[in-house]
Amino acid sequence: MPYQNAVLDDQKLQDALKKINPRFGDFCTRVAGEAWGLPLIDQKTKALITIALDVANQDQVGTGSPFAAHVNMAMQQGATRAEIEELLLFMCVYAGFNKAVGCFGTLNDLLGPST
Template sequence: MSQSDYATLEQNAKTTVYKNAVLDDIKLQDALKSINPKFGDFCTRVAGEAWGLPLIDQKTKALITIAIDVVNQDQVGAGSPFAAHINMAMQQGATRAEIEELFLFMCVYAGFNKAAGCFGTLNDILN
C-alpha cells in the first residue's frame, strides 16, 4: 500500500469500524493477495477466523497485534505489516494517543530500544 493509501485509511478510520478487521476489509485482502494470491487467501482465511473470535473486541485485537510487532521488530516500517496493523487499529477506533501510550507501556516489557523506533515509524506512517 502506498503512503496515500495509508493517508486515506487514516481519514476513513473515524468512520470505518469492521465487525471483522480482516474479512470485512477488502483493501487489506487485495494487498495480501498482491504479495501472492495463495498467501493472501491463506492469511485471509486463517487470520479472519482468529479475528472473528467473539470475546476480545476488534480494537483490542488490533492493539495486541501492534504490541506483538513491537516485540518482534522484524517487520517495522512503512509498507510493512506494522504499518498495516497501525491502520487496522485506527480503523477499529484506536487513536494515535492510544497507540503512543501502548509504545510507552511496551518499553517496560519489550525494552526501550524496541519501542523507541516505533514512535518514528508511527510518525512516518501517519504524517
C-alpha cells in the first residue's frame, strides 16, 4: 500500500538516511518530509519526478544512491518498472542518452534484466 508521505511514513528510508550521517538523516527527513507532504502532486508522481532529476543530475551510483532509493520509493507508490523505463527513455531526449544509459544499467542492477 502506498504511503501517505513517502518520506515521513517510511522508517526504513529514514534509518538509511541516518546511517549515512545522523544529522543529515534528520535534516533530510524533516525537509523532504515537508516537501513530500505538499498536497497537489501525488506521491507516485513526485517519486517519478525525483528519478528524472537523478537522471539529469547523474546521481545513480555510489553509497546511498539517490537513484536506487527513488526507484524503490516510486515502486512503493505504485509505479511499475515499465513506467520507470519509459521515464528513462523520455529523459534521453531532455537529459541526454549518455546519462540515461547509466540509469538503465543501474535499474537492471536493482531489478534484474528487463524482459
